[in-house]
Amino acid sequence: MASMPSFQSRKQEEFKEEFLTCPICAESYDDSKHKAKCLPCLHSFCASCLQRYIKERKSFACPKCRQTVQLETEGDLSSLPNNFIVENLKEYHDIFNLCVPCGNCDDGENAVSFCHDCVCFVCQGCVDMHQKMRSLRGHSLSTMTELREKKCNPMSLCQQRCEKHPKQEMTLYCQDESCKVPVCPTCAHVEHRGHDLVYIEVTVEKTTEELQGAAGKVRAQLEELTLIKTAIKQAQSRLMLSFRQKETEMQGTVEELHRMIDLRKEEACTKMDDLFKNEEKRLEEYEKSVDMLSFQMSSACEYTESSCSINHHVQLLDSSRHIMQRLQELQSTPLPMAEIESKEFVVSEKHVVAMGQFQDSIKNLCDLTLVVSKSPTSESFSSPDVEFPPPPKINFATYEEGSKSNSNESSVEVPPQTKTPSSEKTKKLSGKNTKKPPAKKVVNEPPQPAVDTDQCTITLDPNPWRGKPCKAEVTTVNSDNKPIPRGGAKVQASLKWAKSQMGGLPCPVVDHDNGTYTITYTPLLYGDNELAVYINDTSMEGSPFIVIAGQENS
Template sequence: MVSMSSFFQKQEEFKDEFLTCPICAELYDGTIHKAKCLPCLHSFCASCIQRYIKERKSFACPKCRQTVQLEAEGDLTSLPNNFIVENLKEYHDIFKLSVPCGNCDDGENAVCFCHDCACFVCQGCVDMHQKMHSLRVHNLSTMTELRKKKNSPMSQCQQRCEKHPKQEMTLYCQKEACKSPVCPTCAHVEHRGHDLVYIEVAVEKTSEELQGAAGKVRAQLEELALIKTTIKQAQNRLMLSFREKKTEMHGTVEELHRMIDLRSKEAYAKMDDLFKNEEKRLEKQEKSVDLLSFQMSSACEFTDSSLSINHHVQLLDSSRQIMQRLQELQNTPLLKDEIVSKEFGVSKKHVAAMGQFHASLKHLCDLTLCVPTSSTSESFSSPDDEFPIPPPPKKSKKPSGKKRVTETDVDSDQCTIKLDPNPWRGKACKAEVTTVDSDNVLILEGGANIQASLKWAQSQIEGFPCPVVDHDNGTYTIAYTPLLYGDNELAVYINDKSMKGSPFMVRAWSSIEAFL
């Protein structure tokens, strides 16, 4: 209960917070705005609850949304009154000196409280107490004295029985079906044979039980506070991981844009060179045809002119020269075999690269939420089994009598690998793997299960699988193409066991840096 000292310090705030209905903001009273307490311990005035539930038998608390069940549709009698609000209202009335007299019908405000009559009394009733011998011994407290007390004056008086108004309820029935204060007459008549104790004993026991239950709830409140702190920390880690991954994703996309732009510039430059070279070739052929055509036309015109002059001697003298020139032109190749119509096309490697790139785009920047396995794990990462490295396609071979190696033949810790010494972005590179057995003796047969994958070193997703060629002599070629600038990792597994030193670092330069 709120103390009188705190009540005097912030009386107006006290009035608004405890004595008014949170829905209609009207002061609680003893009639239509009587404070009703729900099972969730939230209080509202009876008028607001009646309008809220209408004719329903159940409704949700307007504050906490907990379901409230009524004994009958629209019947609020099963909801108890909030005695705390009644006591606080009594404090408020005492402070305002607006408590009506409960001993007479004059309508005067009370000036004292009679503990024996258990009611507030006005000045006329006080004078009556002083005149009558039977009332003169009653214990009266003035309003000023009541303000200094911490307890409600009504709480110090024993409540009287509704069935027997002259008797106070001094006993408590502990039977599970009863659980209520009773007067001696009710105890003798209606509660005969029940487990009865004095009300002071029941109050002490009930207070201990309520304090114990409240202590457990307070402990749960502390746990909830820790849980809320954990949620806040998770939110902060989520936001930090989101920003980091967004920055990393932006860098990855920008790097891909730069790589594609660079490759497109190289492709356009190559296309221009091919076009210019082919154009020069065709222009050269055209000039050769024009020249040969001019030479033939000139020779034919000279021949026609010589025949039309009718100088027989001169014609015969020059006929040998004319014939020789005509035969030379006649035997000159016409270049028709060299004239080939060419068009731009793409190679099968381009089609394969487009398919691989399209398949890789499905995994690029494909993130999901998962629980980090360590303090250094990324909050955003892909589960280990979401993007597994598929086994490389096995090369079909005709059966032979040669012995194939088994898993026990190859020692992955002693096998060696030779990487491409000059890798750069977009370059098709090769790595040569040489297998040996546990005695470090070269294996001369194929058949080992070699798997490889390449990924950007800063990426958290699984790498892209690389094709492996079995040369059937104990050596294997891994084909890989660095797609991103900077550090890349080439992971190599031999018979499902990581090769010693794997993943191997592949420092990919740009094509321009590679030639500097």
């Protein structure tokens, strides 16, 4: 062998375990039961393990890479080649450890030298015999130490000898399609006469170049696979980052909703408590007035009955006018029945609408999907044959397009959201229209006025507060920039938090029938909110508008 691994850089046990043992049974390879067999995928296992593994099958999967292996005959491993690399490594390992048996005698002693003329290992007794016998005295001997220092394996020299003519080396190679084997000069002259013969060195050099060229192409593909694996790791990292960001965002949104609900609960309880106390106080005052009037009437009746029951006619006649006057006064006093109406707490229609909007928002809160990230920072790997897609990105699904929410003023359809920010609170619209969503056909729908959304204007509430209703006035104009004197335009609006991926909540719109429309919106979160406005299914220029909501007591 031209080159062998260095045993000084690796412990012998580790070398033996890695190269000279079967990965299934962990037994050392040998020349019989545990002979190393090489599969088409170039993975090696001992014949015993493979025989138990395949049983009587004609095909099986490699225990390492799962590639399918086809046999010529069911359960027959003879068609699989032996792993000559393992055999040579084993021979080199035996030489290094001085455990090669003598091949010249039957004493069973380990060899101490190699005879290049006899082409075999010899023990110390055979070495002494070479020195005594004249016919053997001229043979060339090399000790095991010399063999190790030269880093060559004399057993490979044995393999280069012809089995039919042991004294001759196989220096030629038959290139005929029916042969393709190394031969010695005698075999070439007898069995391969007239065949295409070349020196074995030429064939080895050519074969080595072909194998190394093919291995270079595979190694290039391996480098591409390494890049693909790196891209997969990056995609996994970005997916995890997107997951953590959305998880944090959703957690923050839920916590904010909890905080807002608790705040509204406190406000509602306080309002209900105030209403209850005021009404209770009013009823208590009525009860006191009724008790006082009842006491006065009862006292007057008792006094009258007492006066009539006493036989003092003169005194009775003298006080009768005073008693009658008091009884007439009490008789003419109106009873407080009209002020004692039955009252109860009633949930307004706005509350019902808000509950429906809130339920839709809660449903959309967990409506997630995976989309391909289109950000400039997304990295992708591409090769001549493979296109590796960028990693998926987690987004919150937008509010379902076309869903409706009822209110006291009108029925509002939720428009799709755009992503063009605007920092002006009051701006005149100019520029091109955005893409129009598909309009829905409505039976007997009145004709809509021709509105030029490029020139329409909107006036936002100058002091928006979180949780407080705000107003936005929209004025529609035609293509001549003249106000439209009538209503009927389809004005839609929705409001959402600027940092949220959720769809916006619909906002009520009032048509004043004079070309102006009032949008009522309530910022749910303080900070930047986005108000999206559509007229006749066309987004207003600059929509969504930024609404910076303040927070009370801040």
